[in-house]
Amino acid sequence: MVNIPKHDSVEAVWAFGDSFFDSGNNNFLNTLIKANFPPYGKDFMGGVSSGRFTNDRTISDYIVKKLGVKDYLPAYLDPYIREKDLPTGVCFASAGSGYDGVTSQIQNVMPLSIQLEMFKDYILKLNRIVGEEAAKHIIKNGVYLVSSSSNDWSISYGLVPVRRLQYNATDYANLLANNARMFFEELYKLGARKLIVFGTPYIGCFPLMRNVFGGIRRNCVNMFNEDAETFNKMLKSQLEYLRSSLPHSTICYVDYFNLSREIIQNHLQYGFEDVDNACCGTGLYETSYLCNRLSPICPNDSKFLFWDSLHLTDKGYKIIVDHALPQLMQCLH
Incomplete structure (x- = not known):
């Protein structure tokens, strides 16, 4: 358990990006990328x-x-969200989105540009609720979470390879890293000062990627892991640049790649018996509507790292946060 000293306490958090953060925004979009039905x-x-x-x-x-x-x-986007919830932060993330706008178009979800527009709308509401001065204080002192590259690699460069036909992996990684930098600069202009950015995870070992690209033995797909590493290096380089160019900013990087690799490679010590398959359905390819009320689910999801073929169980997410948080607190303060 990480104890947060009182004077270091965080009062508000906002999340942007993809399904690792989305808490239900896609429920209100005309998209197939949803999880508002059992067994989710x-x-x-x-x-x-x-x-x-x-x-x-x-x-x-x-x-x-x-x-x-x-x-x-x-x-x-939840119409039942309470006004009193707004000052402590909300989630703008949309499952299926990425740093590449094409990724969002393919899946008909909200790109980061629309998530930014929602944040502007949120600021107007916050001004009305708490007043302009208090709103500025909240926006400046809160923490901004961003996770937004996994779908670019798994969808636009993988399963629907429109970008693989246009770019080699290095050039695509460079495009994503530049887009990421521009997004962070826009957030900064709107008042964000404390940023936590997640890199791409060990995506070549996620069940769907292994099932589609891993051959008959469903091996981890080295190509996607190498692409993720290439991008993460470029992302970190852009974050270094931003630290020096954006005054009074605090920018923290979460090494999601090595955290997820560590859990997969040493899964038994984290209490996971299966990291090759997902808990839902066959464990090979089901995600979103393919993981549904008719899908069999594993008897004990705490033994599985993956809930569906692209997303972790809550136990997996909790372990990621437990490992990342001490370093994040050091960075933020």
Whole structure:
């Protein structure tokens, strides 16, 4: 358990990006990328299928809980969101999105540009609720979470390889890293000062990638892991640049790649018996509507790292946050 000193306490958190954070925004979009039906959410608040792509909480939920902000991060598009929830932060993330706008187009979800527009709308609401001065203080002192590259590699460069036909991996990584930098600069212009950025995970070992690209033995796909490493290096380089060019900014990087690789390679010491297959369905390819109320699910999801073929169980997410948080607190303060 990480204890947060009182004077270091965080008062608000906002999340941008993809399904590692999305807490239900896609429920309100015309897209097939949804998780607002069983068995998703089977352990969340008594079995509510909230739109989170896991059995319980997401990474952003665990971060706000560990920081003592609130129990979970609500989706901004949820029509039932309460006004009193807004000053402590909300989630703008949209499952299926990426740093590449094409990735969002393929899946008809909200690109980062639209998530930024929602944040502007949120600021107007916040001004009305707490007043302009208090709103500026909240925006400046809160923490911004971003995770947004996995779909670019798994979808636009992988399963629907439109970008693989146009770019080699290095050039595509460079495009994504530049897009990421421009997004962070836009957030900064809107008042963001404390940023936590997640890199691409060990995506070549996720069940769907192994099943589609790993051959008859479903091996981890080295190509995608190498591409992720290439991108992560470029992303870190852009973050270094931003640290020097954006005054009074604090920018923290979460090494999601090595955290997820460590859990996969040493899974038994984390209590996982299966890291090759997902808990839902056959464990090979089901995600979103393919993981549904008719899908068999594993008897004990705490023994599985993966809930569906592209997303972790809440136990996996909790371990990621537990490992990342001490370093994040050091960075933020």
